[in-house]
Amino acid sequence: MIELTAKQLADAIGRGDVSAAEAFDAYRERAAADDLNAYLWVAEERPAADGGPLNGVPLAVKDLFCTEGVPSQSGSRILEGYRPPYTATAVRRLAEAGAPLLGKTNQDEFAMGSSNENSAFGPVLNPWDRERVPGGSSGGSAAAVAAGSAPWALGTDTGGSIRQPAALCGIVGLKPTYGTVSRYGMIAFASSLDQAGPLTRDVTDAALLYSHMVGRDECDSTSLQHPEAIALPTAERLDGLRIGVPRDALASEGVEPGVLAAFEATLVRAEELGAQIVDVSLPHADHALSAYYVIAPAEASSNLARFDGVRYGLRRDADEGLIAMYTHTRHDGFGDEVKRRILIGTYALSAGYYDAYYARAQQVRTKIADDFRAAFRSCDLVATPTSPTVAFRLGERVDDPLAMYLGDLFTIPFSLAGLPAISIPCGLSEGLPVGFQLGGPAFSENRILDAAYALEQAIGFEPLEVGG
Amino acid sequence: MIDREQVLHVARLARLQLTDEEVERMAGELSAILGHVERIGELDLEGVEPTSHVVEVANALRPDEPRPSLPREVALANAPDTDGEGFLVPSPQA
Numbered sequence: 001m002i003e004l005t006a007k008q009l010a011d012a013i014g015r016g017d018v019s020a021a022e023a024f025d026a027y028r029e030r031a032a033a034d035d036l037n038a039y040l041w042v043a044e045e046r047p048a049a050d051g052g053p054l055n056g057v058p059l060a061v062k063d064l065f066c067t068e069g070v071p072s073q074s075g076s077r078i079l080e081g082y083r084p085p086y087t088a089t090a091v092r093r094l095a096e097a098g099a100p101l102l103g104k105t106n107q108d109e110f111a112m113g114s115s116n117e118n119s120a121f122g123p124v125l126n127p128w129d130r131e132r133v134p135g136g137s138s139g140g141s142a143a144a145v146a147a148g149s150a151p152w153a154l155g156t157d158t159g160g161s162i163r164q165p166a167a168l169c170g171i172v173g174l175k176p177t178y179g180t181v182s183r184y185g186m187i188a189f190a191s192s193l194d195q196a197g198p199l200t201r202d203v204t205d206a207a208l209l210y211s212h213m214v215g216r217d218e219c220d221s222t223s224l225q226h227p228e229a230i231a232l233p234t235a236e237r238l239d240g241l242r243i244g245v246p247r248d249a250l251a252s253e254g255v256e257p258g259v260l261a262a263f264e265a266t267l268v269r270a271e272e273l274g275a276q277i278v279d280v281s282l283p284h285a286d287h288a289l290s291a292y293y294v295i296a297p298a299e300a301s302s303n304l305a306r307f308d309g310v311r312y313g314l315r316r317d318a319d320e321g322l323i324a325m326y327t328h329t330r331h332d333g334f335g336d337e338v339k340r341r342i343l344i345g346t347y348a349l350s351a352g353y354y355d356a357y358y359a360r361a362q363q364v365r366t367k368i369a370d371d372f373r374a375a376f377r378s379c380d381l382v383a384t385p386t387s388p389t390v391a392f393r394l395g396e397r398v399d400d401p402l403a404m405y406l407g408d409l410f411t412i413p414f415s416l417a418g419l420p421a422i423s424i425p426c427g428l429s430e431g432l433p434v435g436f437q438l439g440g441p442a443f444s445e446n447r448i449l450d451a452a453y454a455l456e457q458a459i460g461f462e463p464l465e466v467g468g
Numbered sequence: 469m470i471d472r473e474q475v476l477h478v479a480r481l482a483r484l485q486l487t488d489e490e491v492e493r494m495a496g497e498l499s500a501i502l503g504h505v506e507r508i509g510e511l512d513l514e515g516v517e518p519t520s521h522v523v524e525v526a527n528a529l530r531p532d533e534p535r536p537s538l539p540r541e542v543a544l545a546n547a548p549d550t551d552g553e554g555f556l557v558p559s560p561q562a
Binding site: 082083084085086178179192218221222224284287289290291293294301305308309310311312313314315318319320321322323324325326327328330331334339340342343344346347350356357359360361362363364365366367369401402405416417418 | 470474475478479481482483484485486487490494497498500501502504505506507508509511513516517518519520521522523525528530538542543545546547548549555557558559560561
């Protein structure tokens with residue numbers, strides 16, 4: 001049963017080959033026995049089942065989604081023990097569709113990180129090589145799906161936090177168009193960028209999970225109705241599809257030769273399927289990382305002001321007065337990366353620096369969105385490697401925050417422009433998975449999923465053995 | 469680029485205590501990050517509109533009608549200290 005995709009499992013339950021209770025128990029046992037540190041909490045029993053089209057296929061959920069009565073700590077000590085009084089809309093919708101909560105997955109603290117080493121609850125190990133990171137920030141979700149301790153999982157992506165761990169763990173991750181999934185109940189990092197999406201074993205599962213998450217939510221005033229119904233992908237050919245490749249961006253330093261080789265081989269497959277590969281230019285992509293590392297920390301410094309020891313979570317030194325209570329609680333509750341980003345964000349928003357940093361970064365954001373608009377006049381989708389490197393070793397980049405940030409080079413432009421993009425596994429380099437990123441205009445998920453599906457069939461990537 | 473004093477100033481604004489060791493380390497790390505970020509200063513952005521949000525949603529309104537909200541005891545349940553009616557905080561004068 002464990003080797004089935006989520007869709008196959010839902011179908012098997014539908015046929016009566018296996019019961020929803022058996023499926024839940026099998027995964028519950030695997031999640032409880034997880035030795036990758038992918039889970040922070042595992043359900044003790046199956047929630048009361050109400051049916052629904054997903055037939056009871058259990059779902060792993062990133063820690064930062066609020067789940068009523070269940071620890072939701074966003075990977076942070078400052079929220080240790082927090083049990084929210086309500087459930088995030090995306091999680092509630094999926095539970096109502098028949099995907100009950102299996103467990104909460106480990107993540108970088110407040111989703112800030114690309115390796116899962118910033119979790120207050122310890123790093124997650126990559127199931128392909130336990131001495132390497134699974135990527136981040138949705139590292140627990142990616143590792144759980146890759147290792148078969150979850151059929152599928154929810155993550156969030158702010159600058160690449162679904163796509164990059166999916167790439168490093170050899171699974172599929174979709175970051176949807178900004179606004180198509182409600183952010184209600186997601187513990188916020190950078191509100192203009194945060195977006196929930198699926199991490200799955202294949203493209204069909206990503207489409208299926210996403211199709212039950214989308215839709216406007218009156219609890220999130222920035223949420224939107226998707227103009228199209230999300231369909232399960234069926235394309236076998238890519239005839240007529242123009243895939244743009246930003247050659248200038250690929251030429252940047254730091255892209256591993258093995259990653260580039262797997263990427264180029266996938267472009268050849270796309271051509272064999274009938275696609276046309278065209279050069280496109282994203283002239284401001286080079287500055288996307290800089291703009292992102294102003295905008296995201298600025299929004300984070302504001303969002304994280306709420307963690308003050310008053311309404312939930314940690315409180316320190318209440319006998320030393322209000323200001324000492326605030327500052328000591330935040331010192332002890334936040335990890336190094338969160339402190340760094342709060343300081344950068346506060347600096348960028350402070351008097352005298354606002355125009356040079358935050359205002360300019362927002363202008364760069366406009367230029368990046370313009371670049372994509374121009375590119376999509378000559379192509380239908382844009383392809384890049386998801387990550388310039390395969391999974392790196394635990395500890396390798398922790399002392400160099402900037403090196404860690406540079407790993408988000410290819411994912412960030414889509415995030416700043418609010419555009420959808422998927423990562424699918426496209427091969428191995430040094431025995432480790434390489435991700436192929438395919439992005440498109442706003443609301444082009446159906447086209448992206450179809451193209452990714454056709455490529456997936458042609459690539460025939462061998463996932464980790466998870467049966468038994 | 470960003471020195472000890474600036475780190476301490478920003479930390480005060482952010483209500484974040486830092487140890488001496490953290491101030492030293494952050495000054496170096498933040499300078500490296502800001503050095504990279506400052507490359508956006510090279511671009512000619514004269515007249516470019518800023519993007520604060522990618523989705524064009526104007527005035528998402530709902531009817532102004534009273535609705536049930538969290539019961540008080542539920543809202544207080546996660547708080548470190550309460551008097552049963554509200555959140556208790558230390559005195560600002562202490």
